[in-house]
Amino acid sequence: MEGILKRIAEKFRDYRVPGYYKKFDYRWTMVVDLDMCNGCGACVVACRAENNSATVGKEECRKGRALNWIRIERYVEGEYPDIKVKFIPIMCQNCSSAPCEIGCPVYATYHNQDGLNVQVYNRCVGTFTCATYCPYDVRRFNWFTYKWDKPLDEQLNPDLTVREMGVMEKCTFCIQRIRVAKDRAKDEKREIKDGEVKPACVQTCPTGALVFGDLNDPESSVSRMARNPRRYRLLEELNTDPSVIYLKRVMAEGPSEREG
Amino acid sequence: MKRRDFLKYLGIGAGGLGAGFVLGKASNPPGAKLIPYLIPPEDVIPGVANWYAGVCTQCNAGCGTIVRVMEGRAKKIEGNPLHPVSRGKLCARGQASLQALYNPDRIKGPMRRISKGGDFTGISWEEGLEILSGNLAKLDKDAPGLYMLTPPLRGHLNSLVNGFMAAFGSPDYFQYELFQHRNLIAANRLSASLSEIPYYDIENTKFLLSFGADFSSTWLSPVNMSYGYGRMRQGGQGKRGRLVSVEPRMSLTGANADEWVPARPGTEGILALSMAYEIVSQGYYRGADGGAWKSVLARYRPAEAAKITDVGEERIKRIAREFAETRPSLAIGGECVASYENGVSGLVAVNVLNHVAGNMGIKGGVVPNSEGFVEGARRPDLKTDRISTLLKSASEGRVKALIVYNTNPLFTAPKALDAGGSLSKIPFIVSLSSFMDSTTAAADLILPSHTSLEDWGDDFAEPAVGTPVYTMNQPAVSPVFDTKGAGDILLAAARGAGGRVADRLKWNTFEAYLRESWQGLYKRNRAMASSAPTFDEFWSRTLQNGGWWQEAEEPRKRAVYVSASGAGPHLPQSPSRFEGDEKEYPFYLVLYPHAGHFDGRGANLPWLQETPDPMTSVVWGGWIEINPKTAGGLGVKEGDMVTVDSPSGRVQLPVYLYPGIRPDTVAMPIGQGHTEYGRYAKGRGSNPLDMVPAKEDGISGEIALNSTRVKITTSDMSGEMVKMEGSTKELGREIVQTVSPEEFEKMPKDAV
Numbered sequence A: 001m002e003g004i005l006k007r008i009a010e011k012f013r014d015y016r017v018p019g020y021y022k023k024f025d026y027r028w029t030m031v032v033d034l035d036m037c038n039g040c041g042a043c044v045v046a047c048r049a050e051n052n053s054a055t056v057g058k059e060e061c062r063k064g065r066a067l068n069w070i071r072i073e074r075y076v077e078g079e080y081p082d083i084k085v086k087f088i089p090i091m092c093q094n095c096s097s098a099p100c101e102i103g104c105p106v107y108a109t110y111h112n113q114d115g116l117n118v119q120v121y122n123r124c125v126g127t128f129t130c131a132t133y134c135p136y137d138v139r140r141f142n143w144f145t146y147k148w149d150k151p152l153d154e155q156l157n158p159d160l161t162v163r164e165m166g167v168m169e170k171c172t173f174c175i176q177r178i179r180v181a182k183d184r185a186k187d188e189k190r191e192i193k194d195g196e197v198k199p200a201c202v203q204t205c206p207t208g209a210l211v212f213g214d215l216n217d218p219e220s221s222v223s224r225m226a227r228n229p230r231r232y233r234l235l236e237e238l239n240t241d242p243s244v245i246y247l248k249r250v251m252a253e254g255p256s257e258r259e260g
Numbered sequence B: 001m002k003r004r005d006f007l008k009y010l011g012i013g014a015g016g017l018g019a020g021f022v023l024g025k026a027s028n029p030p031g032a033k034l035i036p037y038l039i040p041p042e043d044v045i046p047g048v049a050n051w052y053a054g055v056c057t058q059c060n061a062g063c064g065t066i067v068r069v070m071e072g073r074a075k076k077i078e079g080n081p082l083h084p085v086s087r088g089k090l091c092a093r094g095q096a097s098l099q100a101l102y103n104p105d106r107i108k109g110p111m112r113r114i115s116k117g118g119d120f121t122g123i124s125w126e127e128g129l130e131i132l133s134g135n136l137a138k139l140d141k142d143a144p145g146l147y148m149l150t151p152p153l154r155g156h157l158n159s160l161v162n163g164f165m166a167a168f169g170s171p172d173y174f175q176y177e178l179f180q181h182r183n184l185i186a187a188n189r190l191s192a193s194l195s196e197i198p199y200y201d202i203e204n205t206k207f208l209l210s211f212g213a214d215f216s217s218t219w220l221s222p223v224n225m226s227y228g229y230g231r232m233r234q235g236g237q238g239k240r241g242r243l244v245s246v247e248p249r250m251s252l253t254g255a256n257a258d259e260w261v262p263a264r265p266g267t268e269g270i271l272a273l274s275m276a277y278e279i280v281s282q283g284y285y286r287g288a289d290g291g292a293w294k295s296v297l298a299r300y301r302p303a304e305a306a307k308i309t310d311v312g313e314e315r316i317k318r319i320a321r322e323f324a325e326t327r328p329s330l331a332i333g334g335e336c337v338a339s340y341e342n343g344v345s346g347l348v349a350v351n352v353l354n355h356v357a358g359n360m361g362i363k364g365g366v367v368p369n370s371e372g373f374v375e376g377a378r379r380p381d382l383k384t385d386r387i388s389t390l391l392k393s394a395s396e397g398r399v400k401a402l403i404v405y406n407t408n409p410l411f412t413a414p415k416a417l418d419a420g421g422s423l424s425k426i427p428f429i430v431s432l433s434s435f436m437d438s439t440t441a442a443a444d445l446i447l448p449s450h451t452s453l454e455d456w457g458d459d460f461a462e463p464a465v466g467t468p469v470y471t472m473n474q475p476a477v478s479p480v481f482d483t484k485g486a487g488d489i490l491l492a493a494a495r496g497a498g499g500r501v502a503d504r505l506k507w508n509t510f511e512a513y514l515r516e517s518w519q520g521l522y523k524r525n526r527a528m529a530s531s532a533p534t535f536d537e538f539w540s541r542t543l544q545n546g547g548w549w550q551e552a553e554e555p556r557k558r559a560v561y562v563s564a565s566g567a568g569p570h571l572p573q574s575p576s577r578f579e580g581d582e583k584e585y586p587f588y589l590v591l592y593p594h595a596g597h598f599d600g601r602g603a604n605l606p607w608l609q610e611t612p613d614p615m616t617s618v619v620w621g622g623w624i625e626i627n628p629k630t631a632g633g634l635g636v637k638e639g640d641m642v643t644v645d646s647p648s649g650r651v652q653l654p655v656y657l658y659p660g661i662r663p664d665t666v667a668m669p670i671g672q673g674h675t676e677y678g679r680y681a682k683g684r685g686s687n688p689l690d691m692v693p694a695k696e697d698g699i700s701g702e703i704a705l706n707s708t709r710v711k712i713t714t715s716d717m718s719g720e721m722v723k724m725e726g727s728t729k730e731l732g733r734e735i736v737q738t739v740s741p742e743e744f745e746k747m748p749k750d751a752v
């Protein structure tokens, strides 16, 4: 008995440090080429449609309570006529040393064996801790139980749930699609192939700026892209070890208007 | 299909009938089959999805789609990966189109107006079709006064409508939509002898010069062009392509450009020609008729053009030289240029620029499409088929009956055209639209049609991709409400009319008509015929693949010639005109289609209402974009309501301080300000079209949206603008990191 308890305690300690899975089965990674992204927002709607995100209405939007899991940030430099605009899609960075995971008192958010930062909705008690710890502002809170005007609810994706009041949610890297691929691969006794899993945002992105795959596989597209010299990660100095890799935008320094 | 009914069908399905039959049963005659994409019809397995191929109708691009259907319900829509236009991708509007299918504000069944000006009451289809037939029977045989108004349809619904009108002896079929590229069609016909819109090969170009063409959000074929844009930037095929954008208001495409050139509104055509002049006079032009071009272009010397366009002479010359030296390069002229009063000449100027730089008919340039239209269909006749002509006939009492389908001139035509007043003179209007838009709300009879996810149809993309793209649309789900396909309604009306009309339109269903028409295509088209041994096989493969197109071959090379004598007479003589005295109305008004709502049709989809606008992050409402300096001069802050007056009308909107706009220009998105169109769209701000004068391009008949000046005064009206952004400054956080092009050139490419 004591041995078991000791083992549990050990395991518990093991699993309480970020990066506890020394080796992931897969290491799901998103690469975003900022030189391709044109800020169109197709990914934002695709994510909404795939993941049963509720629309909250104008008033709630004003309070900053929209439930989109991916957003396009736009940064503007300079003054007329030398304006420079930069876009960046930001979704949950699925950090391997995730600040949000440390804070949650009920372990509603934890790291799984695929390197994903996972949110267990029915464990979440809505303390908001994770959202305050997240440096990327990607966690979204259900202030109400939102309704779908009938028959809009016919569209709801049966592969995942809808969320209720008091629950935190965020981008999951479309875990339901990963699950389907894993099941199929298991049935066929093989590994998931490169490109087999496409999250909704990746699938629809018209410019092809988003690429998804397994970083453990050195031959995968994301592994190749991760070696790109333009690579960086968002707020890397915080040591969150994100699973989203950005490729720098190619852009001239100084004013855009080069006379002559 | 109700869930319980569905389970009943499922019971049968488990006995061995296909999913196609299960779904087909509700909407099609017995024996008809729906053929899902890729997977042949199997039993419906709960939890296992079937995919049905179709075409997106949220804009005119004609993207091929696949719809994920589980247990009879559409769950998700994606781009069809086999389709040459969408290539597996969709834009935000395409993604949201499922909410049109399941929209709670769809018209749920036939309705008729109790009395003129009164309310609608629900009726049965029999009654509705009887009313329609009765009214059509009353028409004079020789001068029926029967008018038809549809969007610019391209598939066999177009040819069916033509057959229908011909059977009734009426020539009055009109096609109208706010953004229907009439100017682009006209410019290509006049200057390049192209009967269709060519394929602009962004993917393979190395220098893209956009004159107000916002392909990143709405222009022409956004998904296909954005795909090309991504490949142009980082396609891994050598040099990274450069993008320069000329437009008075920075669009999303302009925001992604390496260089933004805010030329004075209405002078873009002159700017393009001054670049053409520079190219010819510097000896870059290869053609034998250099002399002719030089004399035609002599009026557009950069030195003079600089004064007109407000773009420096040296800058014009530099861009021109870069355009000629970079091979291949490509100029595109978009909505902003097309929306001026002289829109056609602006676009002819862009063709001239492409011609003198040697971009016509080459890979990475302007690639002509082979004819994609079906026989029996018709393109709008630019001279006669104009919304203004239709409205004039209506106001003169010549329209005895109007059938309108899925186009909404009461919202999209400038208020100054008084579409409402004209339509009120029509004794009988029947709407076949799926939604209660302003035009449908003015009808006497409503026979609601299916949305595209419930209906049969096809489309012939224009522009295609250098080779023709025929897209097939099959019903993905059975009808959600008591609606019918538009084609089926017309066939039923023809049956009701009896006699000659019924004889000429003998098909029982639109599906049968479609199939028979495709059989004809299959017989005539050698490439089609060789792709499958029998028509049946061809048909089921077409349904599975979502259409027919030739395997990815190199687009056919076809010489396209722009001659100095042909294009010369159509060049812009002077900047486009703007209504209103400069002193009284100090600002140019530039209107553009909202990235989500397009011409207003997307405003009833909550997903699109709540998706932040890419350039302002505003949700659930409209706004006016003003340069911060200008706003300072006017004493208005962000979020303040202002009154905007043009000589033709007034709107009130909140202010968004927009750094990417000329100080002498203000801009607004089109799409909000609906007075009908359901709970999500109704009553959200003003419709900027209320300010647009009743002007159209003389050649093409396209409505001139950007043709007035406005003045701005503060307003005490209340109204709120909700934007989702915080700061637009990085504050040293290095969020979007960059490398300079020079540094990028030096980076090892094999690592990629």
Ligand code: SF4
Pocket: A036, A037, A038, A039, A040, A041, A042, A043, A044, A072, A089, A204, A205, A206, A207, A208, A209, A210
């Ligand atoms: S869909 Fe792609 S191009 Fe569009 S905003 Fe998202 S990441 Fe960028």
Ligand code: SF4
Pocket: A046, A047, A048, A050, A051, A069, A070, A091, A092, A170, A171, A172, A173, A174, A175, A199, A200, A201, A202
């Ligand atoms: S990966 Fe899935 S959940 Fe995450 S932003 Fe993309 S679509 Fe949304």
Ligand code: SF4
Pocket: B056, B057, B058, B059, B060, B061, B062, B063, B086, B089, B090, B091, B092, B093, B094, B095, B221, B222, B223
């Ligand atoms: S561009 Fe967008 S709206 Fe237009 S057809 Fe394609 S997916 Fe639909």
